[in-house]
Amino acid sequence: MSTTVQGASPFYTTEHAAFRDAMRRFVAKEITPFVDEWDDAGSFPRELYRKAAEVGLLGLGFPEAYGGNDGDLFMTIIASQELARCGAGGVLASLLSHTIGCPPIVNVGSEALKQRVLPPVLRGEKISALGITEPSGGSDVAHLKTTARRAGEHYIVNGSKTFITSGIRADFYTVAVRTGGPGPGGVSLLLIEKGTPGFTQTPLRKMGWLCSDTATLYFDNCRVPVENLVGPENQGFKSIMKNFNRERIFLAAGANGFARVCLDEALAWAKQREMFGGKLIDMQVTRHKLADMAMRIEATQAMLELLAWRVEQGEQPVGEICLLKNQATQTMAFCASEAVQIHGGAGFIRGVTVERIYREVKVNAIGGGAEEVMRDLASRQLGFYA
Numbered sequence: 001m002s003t004t005v006q007g008a009s010p011f012y013t014t015e016h017a018a019f020r021d022a023m024r025r026f027v028a029k030e031i032t033p034f035v036d037e038w039d040d041a042g043s044f045p046r047e048l049y050r051k052a053a054e055v056g057l058l059g060l061g062f063p064e065a066y067g068g069n070d071g072d073l074f075m076t077i078i079a080s081q082e083l084a085r086c087g088a089g090g091v092l093a094s095l096l097s098h099t100i101g102c103p104p105i106v107n108v109g110s111e112a113l114k115q116r117v118l119p120p121v122l123r124g125e126k127i128s129a130l131g132i133t134e135p136s137g138g139s140d141v142a143h144l145k146t147t148a149r150r151a152g153e154h155y156i157v158n159g160s161k162t163f164i165t166s167g168i169r170a171d172f173y174t175v176a177v178r179t180g181g182p183g184p185g186g187v188s189l190l191l192i193e194k195g196t197p198g199f200t201q202t203p204l205r206k207m208g209w210l211c212s213d214t215a216t217l218y219f220d221n222c223r224v225p226v227e228n229l230v231g232p233e234n235q236g237f238k239s240i241m242k243n244f245n246r247e248r249i250f251l252a253a254g255a256n257g258f259a260r261v262c263l264d265e266a267l268a269w270a271k272q273r274e275m276f277g278g279k280l281i282d283m284q285v286t287r288h289k290l291a292d293m294a295m296r297i298e299a300t301q302a303m304l305e306l307l308a309w310r311v312e313q314g315e316q317p318v319g320e321i322c323l324l325k326n327q328a329t330q331t332m333a334f335c336a337s338e339a340v341q342i343h344g345g346a347g348f349i350r351g352v353t354v355e356r357i358y359r360e361v362k363v364n365a366i367g368g369g370a371e372e373v374m375r376d377l378a379s380r381q382l383g384f385y386a
Helices: 014-030 032-042 047-054 075-084 088-095 102-110 111-122 236-242 244-272 284-312 320-349 353-359 362-364 371-381
Strands: 128-131 147-151 156-164 172-178 188-193 201-205 214-223
Touching: 014 032, 014 047, 014 075, 014 214, 032 088, 047 088, 047 188, 047 320, 075 088, 075 128, 075 284, 088 201, 102 188, 102 236, 102 371, 128 156, 147 172, 156 188, 156 353, 172 214, 172 236, 188 214, 188 353, 214 371, 244 284, 244 362, 284 320, 320 362, 320 371, 353 362
Parallel strands: 128 172
Antiparallel strands: 147 156, 156 214, 172 188, 201 214
8 A cells, every 4th residue: 555645635645756756757858848849840759659658658547458557547637737847738638639539449449449459559659539529519519410321341431520639640530420310329439540541631720739730530431340339339428428527637637737837937937037126026916926826726736636536436526527627727827827927028929838828728728628518517417407
């Protein structure tokens, strides 16, 4: 049994501390020095996946039988927040797109599908993506329009997906399709592989996450083998929903991690920036801004860790996790704005960490469940209305 790290949160053990140290070294060496270059290039080297696998990042939370390491949610929080130290959300999004693409395969995929997909992805040799969102609707998953018609030993897929992370470079795409009637009961999941005839992609240019590979996918009479069905036909909606709790905890952890980076950067700037015969930190208004940032960050972190603990105990606090995601993204928005304000004109210049984070605020408030959808779902789950 692990012992709790003294002086730290009771949720973290010595194993967590060792993993945090390894992640911090990995990010400082392999990511942070290159993020400006990668943003300019609009991508990062594929070799980073292999390096991430070597430090146990890619296998985190996946079964050991397929190359994973069964890390708990607190390992996930650590990974997300240590990666946030690089100040570039695009790295997190693309490097870890398998954390949304692969769980349906783990949970309901056939053994043959698991053996074919999971080991190479967790070794960093292949890339996995999830295709849910469509041009006609984002959060309204139950009414997606991409169709898959059974024809013998194949499904014939027609339609499109958009805003897909790793949309160009991925090798495996877990795609939501309509195999049955309207509504959630007609949704299935198919594994569609790169190179399938009739499958094309178009890259998207974005406000932020510049080094993240994002694309629109098109399916024109794609023939997908029946054995690529992920789980039972017409039950894909359940698999999609099952993945959201862990994804939203990861997103919340990352958002709060970026908020903390904003605080650290703003504090460092305030201590060295000279203004009106003194340092910026000497001004009460600056100290109050920093205190307000710290207050929001610590409150969000407490909520995050308590909910992660509840999930580890077997609970499914869906409503509270929705509120957590909003709390975290709003904390990030506040801290990014205040950090740019403290930096003044310097905060408006490309290459400054808080400028990049400020541009990436909105994608966090939309991806994984828009703030408005999170509020409504939380209202239902918490019994505010039927």
